[in-house]
Amino acid sequence: MCFPIFHAWLTLLFFRLCAVTLRSRPSLVYCASRTARTASLLSAAPQLTQRDETSLEKNMSTKVAVVTGSNKGIGLSIVRALCKQYQGDVYLTARDTGRGQEAIESLSSEGLKAMFHQLDINDLNSITTAAAFFKDKYGGVDVLINNAGIAFKGGDDDIMSTLPPSLCLSVSSGADTTAFAVQAEVTLKTNFFATRDMLTHFLPIVKAGGRVVNISSFVGARTLNQCSPDHQQRFRSEDITEEELVGMMQQFVDEAKRGEHKKGGWPDTAYGMSKTGLTTLSMIHARQLSKERPNDGILLNACCPGWVRTDMAGPKAPKSPDEGAITPVYLALLPPGATEPHGKFVSDKEVQPW
Ligand code: NDP
Numbered sequence: 001m002c003f004p005i006f007h008a009w010l011t012l013l014f015f016r017l018c019a020v021t022l023r024s025r026p027s028l029v030y031c032a033s034r035t036a037r038t039a040s041l042l043s044a045a046p047q048l049t050q051r052d053e054t055s056l057e058k059n060m061s062t063k064v065a066v067v068t069g070s071n072k073g074i075g076l077s078i079v080r081a082l083c084k085q086y087q088g089d090v091y092l093t094a095r096d097t098g099r100g101q102e103a104i105e106s107l108s109s110e111g112l113k114a115m116f117h118q119l120d121i122n123d124l125n126s127i128t129t130a131a132a133f134f135k136d137k138y139g140g141v142d143v144l145i146n147n148a149g150i151a152f153k154g155g156d157d158d159i160m161s162t163l164p165p166s167l168c169l170s171v172s173s174g175a176d177t178t179a180f181a182v183q184a185e186v187t188l189k190t191n192f193f194a195t196r197d198m199l200t201h202f203l204p205i206v207k208a209g210g211r212v213v214n215i216s217s218f219v220g221a222r223t224l225n226q227c228s229p230d231h232q233q234r235f236r237s238e239d240i241t242e243e244e245l246v247g248m249m250q251q252f253v254d255e256a257k258r259g260e261h262k263k264g265g266w267p268d269t270a271y272g273m274s275k276t277g278l279t280t281l282s283m284i285h286a287r288q289l290s291k292e293r294p295n296d297g298i299l300l301n302a303c304c305p306g307w308v309r310t311d312m313a314g315p316k317a318p319k320s321p322d323e324g325a326i327t328p329v330y331l332a333l334l335p336p337g338a339t340e341p342h343g344k345f346v347s348d349k350e351v352q353p354w
Helices: 003-032 036-044 050-061 073-085 097-109 124-138 165-172 180-205 218-226 229-236 242-257 270-292 326-332
Strands: 064-067 089-094 115-118 141-146 206-215 299-304 345-347 350-352
Touching: 050 124, 064 073, 064 124, 073 089, 073 097, 073 141, 073 326, 089 097, 089 124, 097 115, 115 124, 124 141, 124 180, 141 180, 141 326, 180 206, 180 242, 180 270, 206 270, 206 326, 218 229, 218 270, 229 242, 242 270, 270 299, 270 345, 299 326, 326 345
Parallel strands: 064 089, 064 141, 089 115, 141 206, 206 299, 299 345
Antiparallel strands: 345 350
16 A cells, blocks of 8 residues: 555655756866865855856966066067966056057067056055956966066166266267156155055965066166165165165165265165165065965066166167066076075076175
């Protein structure tokens, strides 16, 4: 009597078990391939569909390189080289969206595909918006190249002023007559303080295995030797902190404004001082990374691209922008597992004395 009922119940149970197994199988396979990072991301957004999750997963595993000030000059050439050599998305960034889009189109006409994001390093809001974008879309950045920079043309503070007169004579005509105090404040604002802001907001999102390259200059290395012995000792010391360095850079600007920078032990070059500061900052950050993220294998260096024909350095320079990109790109693409260079100043792919 009970057998037909029992049989019907067994059949129902069998089909329910099949349905549950079939429903759960794809998600089991999917979960097995998740990294810890995406798992925590998914738990923060439980409302996502599996399709959303899959596309996020894809982005999170896509590598990404970001270059500041890359609508022209050396920055544009760095993006060009990365488009050819880097296995990941390459972001050309510019403070002006129009100039950035034009650069994207010029690369596109060469058959190269770069992506664009607005980024003005003098605008903190622009920096934090960009950092949030890369964190959300890619889980951080794999390569960061701080290239954006400025220089006043001509006069004592020109980028060329430390070169032999025969080389810089023609480019020094039409020297900028802006007061040194203004040059000091404006140059350090972009080249040192704004680049530091970039690093403050982007270093925490540099992924394990990441590469950070700060475009400094041989002028910064020469300027170091023109500082007072006390300043030189601090710039070169292993125990200088970021706060102390920021204080020194601010002291230079303040004393330049009062016309007292020479008495304070600083040379007459705002551009040079900005790059001395940037190279020193790179060394401080590299030491911090080694201490605070010892297992992440991040390599951070400063470099000089050489003397390069750009709007900044003029037409007499020996290197083309693509040649200027070689050392920055070499540092950006140091192979996985490499342990050096790290915290160095590099030129022509060689570590330079500091
Ligand atoms: P360019 O003047 O050709 O290019 C500078 C780039 O930086 C431009 O894209 C410019 O944008 C951008 N930039 C300036 N300020 C900002 C900002 N606030 N936010 C975002 N982008 C900004 O110079 P180079 O290509 O010659 O220089 C590139 C880097 O290389 C600089 O850091 C420079 O100091 C360094 N360098 C250059 C040497 C050379 O010989 N050329 C030698 C040694 C170092 P925009 O078009 O909007 O002005």
